[in-house]
Amino acid sequence: MSDTSVTSPRREATRQKLLDAAAQVFAEVGLDAASVEAVCERAGFTRGAFYSNFETKDELFLELAGRVSLGRVAAVRDRVAELERDGAFADVPSNALQIVQQVLDMSADDRLGVLLLSEIRIHALRTPALAAAYLAQTDEMLRSVAQIIDDIGRAESFAFRLPPLDAARLLLTVWEGAAVRSVMAGADQAELRQATNEELARVAQLLIAPSEG
Secondary structure (H helix, E strand, O other): OOOOOOOOHHHHHHHHHHHHHHHHHHHHHOOOOOOHHHHHHHHOOOHHHHHOOOOOHHHHHHHHHHHHHHHHHHHHHHHHHHHHHOOHHHHHHHHHHHHHHHHHOOOOOOHHHHHHHHHHHHHHOOOHHHHHHHHHHHHHHHHHHHHHHHHHHOOOOOEEOOOHHHHHHHHHHHHHHHHHHHHHOOOOHHHHHHHHHHHHHHHHHHHEEOOOO
């Protein structure tokens, strides 16, 4: 495996460019069809630059998958922190649906993002190490969203029909399914976002119920 224990800023910048290029190439043609040459061409580097950073295409893919996973979790955390700073939780009963949508509405999920995540899922089904990392990321995402749902549910005039973790799992499943269907239908970024928000709204209407009394 490549020695990445100590990386200079320049080396890290090269690695990041290769990872960014690989994300585009893998999303466009898939891991199996993607070549090292295609990744290097997209990044503007030679094969030598690639092999000084990664031993194989699979090694690059595993690191990319890990960074994507960490990025998704960080995006949820950042969105929650932003909502808290803006006082979004101050009037939960009147804007609970908007809060849930804003937390899940992450700009990284454009067409290429959806394609890349789908590619990662496919290979996670076949690679135990990648599967473990993907499931860990999913669990952390679930916990982050479930915490928000739990905070919303603490409002006296508001309630969810499912426990927070179950509600979070359902919302994330619907959100990702809507994104995949939108990409298959050729939706652009704005249409993708609208479709996912509409699906979330329908499910939230089933999940959210006024408290009695």
